[in-house]
Amino acid sequence: MSDRTSLYRLSPDIICFGHRGGTIVAEGGRMRPILLNASKDEVSEILENISSISPFCIDDIKNCLPDSLIEAFIESAVIYDVHPNQSKVSNPRRITEKPEHVSLFLVLNQYCNLACVYCLEGKETYEAPARREMSFEIAKRGILSFLDLLAPGGHLGITLFGGEPLLSWPTILKILDFCKNAVGNDVNGRTISFAMQTNLSFIPEGFIEVVKENQIYLTIDVDGPPEVQNRLRPMKGRNSNSFDRVKMSIGTLSEHGVPYMLRCTLTSLNVGILEEVEQTHASLGSVEPTELGLLRPVNSDGFVFPSNLMPGYNDIADAITSGLDRNSSLINRYVDRYRDRAGGPLDWKHGCNAGFGLLPTLTYDGKIYPCTWFVGNKELEIGDLAASPIVCEEAVRHVENCLHIDHDPICSTCSYRGICGGGCGVTRVLTNYGQGSPLKTVAMDQARSMQCAITKTLTNYILSEAIEKQLSAENAF
Numbered sequence: 065m066s067d068r069t070s071l072y073r074l075s076p077d078i079i080c081f082g083h084r085g086g087t088i089v090a091e092g093g094r095m096r097p098i099l100l101n102a103s104k105d106e107v108s109e110i111l112e113n114i115s116s117i118s119p120f121c122i123d124d125i126k127n128c129l130p131d132s133l134i135e136a137f138i139e140s141a142v143i144y145d146v147h148p149n150q151s152k153v154s155n156p157r158r159i160t161e162k163p164e165h166v167s168l169f170l171v172l173n174q175y176c177n178l179a180c181v182y183c184l185e186g187k188e189t190y191e192a193p194a195r196r197e198m199s200f201e202i203a204k205r206g207i208l209s210f211l212d213l214l215a216p217g218g219h220l221g222i223t224l225f226g227g228e229p230l231l232s233w234p235t236i237l238k239i240l241d242f243c244k245n246a247v248g249n250d251v252n253g254r255t256i257s258f259a260m261q262t263n264l265s266f267i268p269e270g271f272i273e274v275v276k277e278n279q280i281y282l283t284i285d286v287d288g289p290p291e292v293q294n295r296l297r298p299m300k301g302r303n304s305n306s307f308d309r310v311k312m313s314i315g316t317l318s319e320h321g322v323p324y325m326l327r328c329t330l331t332s333l334n335v336g337i338l339e340e341v342e343q344t345h346a347s348l349g350s351v352e353p354t355e356l357g358l359l360r361p362v363n364s365d366g367f368v369f370p371s372n373l374m375p376g377y378n379d380i381a382d383a384i385t386s387g388l389d390r391n392s393s394l395i396n397r398y399v400d401r402y403r404d405r406a407g408g409p410l411d412w413k414h415g416c417n418a419g420f421g422l423l424p425t426l427t428y429d430g431k432i433y434p435c436t437w438f439v440g441n442k443e444l445e446i447g448d449l450a451a452s453p454i455v456c457e458e459a460v461r462h463v464e465n466c467l468h469i470d471h472d473p474i475c476s477t478c479s480y481r482g483i484c485g486g487g488c489g490v491t492r493v494l495t496n497y498g499q500g501s502p503l504k505t506v507a508m509d510q511a512r513s514m515q516c517a518i519t520k521t522l523t524n525y526i527l528s529e530a531i532e533k534q535l536s537a538e539n540a541f
């Protein structure tokens with residue numbers, strides 16, 4: 065119930081779009097939609113009128129809105145008490161604050177046997193000519209150090225990453241062996257799990273048994289049918305056909321009942337054929353829904369990829385809409401993520417948890433970065449195994465600040481920001497917000513546009529779905 069004496073404000077984050085001849089209105093962080101029997105222009109005018117008198121008492125807006133709508137606007141947080149007691153939390157616990165979960169990326173090597181056209185690893189930052197490789201000693205110290213940063217009972221997810229991690233198979237075997245003992249002896253009940261991101265163009269000896277025994281969660285990149293995969297993810301050397309090799313390896317996994325997930329990085333080459341991509345994955349034996357990776361327009365050196373590789377806003381929105389129509393498991397997976405965000409406790413000010421140091425990336429020299437894209441970037445380094453403590457709180461706060469949505473001139477005023485967080489901050493940081501060259505400006509615009517297409521299409525879908533549920537519940541009485 066509204067309090068006649070309290071002061072209220074109109075939320076700056078109002079999502080508004082047409083539905084069933086009326087207009088859906090929702091507060092972007094709270095996501096409790098209302099369907100108004102008025103056009104979008106009429107609703108915008110009402111909201112502008114209210115905004116012009118903020119802050120206000122309820123009696124001040126009685127001329128703009130009927131009582132029933134005032135209650136509905138308060139209920140949905142479209143207008144809110146200036147002293148709200150129900151706000152969402154804006155930060156998870158940082159790496160320096162004993163978090164319960166950390167995802168540690170071990171960059172086991174910095175070279176690969178594929179030559180993907182959109183590879184994140186820049187020649188300079190990943191020191192390609194030097195073919196860097198992590199020693200078991202560094203991996204071991206890293207794992208022990210990050211276990212120490214966890215809360216009692218916390219969980220360390222370790223992703224075996226490269227380059228191509230399978231090219232460091234002997235080191236992987238030592239790490240897995242060591243972790244069995246490290247966890248078995250942990251008095252604080254902390255646990256470890258393993259994941260691996262691999263191109264799986266070959267299978268080393270003993271792989272199947274080791275993956276099964278250690279329950280390693282495999283993510284394998286297959287971007288579509290052979291002509292798409294071989295163009296985007298060719299082998300190095302004369303025979304560029306990676307598809308047949310990956311197909312053979314995946315066949316071996318399926319034959320031995322090893323679970324895995326296939327991932328497709330969305331580009332202009334496959335955005336229009338997502339159904340075919342899913343069919344390709346199914347034909348390879350995949351039973352899990354396909355994971356969708358979003359292409360970043362730059363690599364870790366800040367090198368800008370050809371702009372015609374990036375899918376446009378409408379291409380992505382159309383692909384999502386058609387996926388929703390055919391009940392695609394790939395798109396449903398994304399819908400679930402946005403549903404979780406809508407119902408979750410976080411007010412998203414970042415696109416991910418890298419800004420809180422929760423995805424630390426360890427390299428061969430013991431340096432720690434906030435994510436794999438920032439490897440080799442001195443300004444964004446957050447720690448060093450040789451230092452004490454290994455993670456520098458000031459450096460984490462610097463990265464947190466760099467990746468904060470309020471630094472983006474467009475995202476900071478967008479009404480979807482509370483559910484979106486602005487998406488991945490890599491392109492923002494590595495192009496300095498699109499400054500310095502026309503190529504970087506285009507890259508920044510494309511990165512934002514791809515994220516906008518996903519957020520807006522899925523958010524509007526979830527809000528419309530909630531309204532439809534309300535309507536059918538009302539009709540049931």
Ligand code: SF4
Nearest residue numbers: 416418435488489490
């Ligand atoms: S900053 Fe971007 S690339 Fe890095 S972890 Fe976050 S979403 Fe992923």
Ligand code: SF4
Nearest residue numbers: 475478481484515516
């Ligand atoms: S990426 Fe798009 S939807 Fe997300 S906050 Fe920025 S402008 Fe809004």
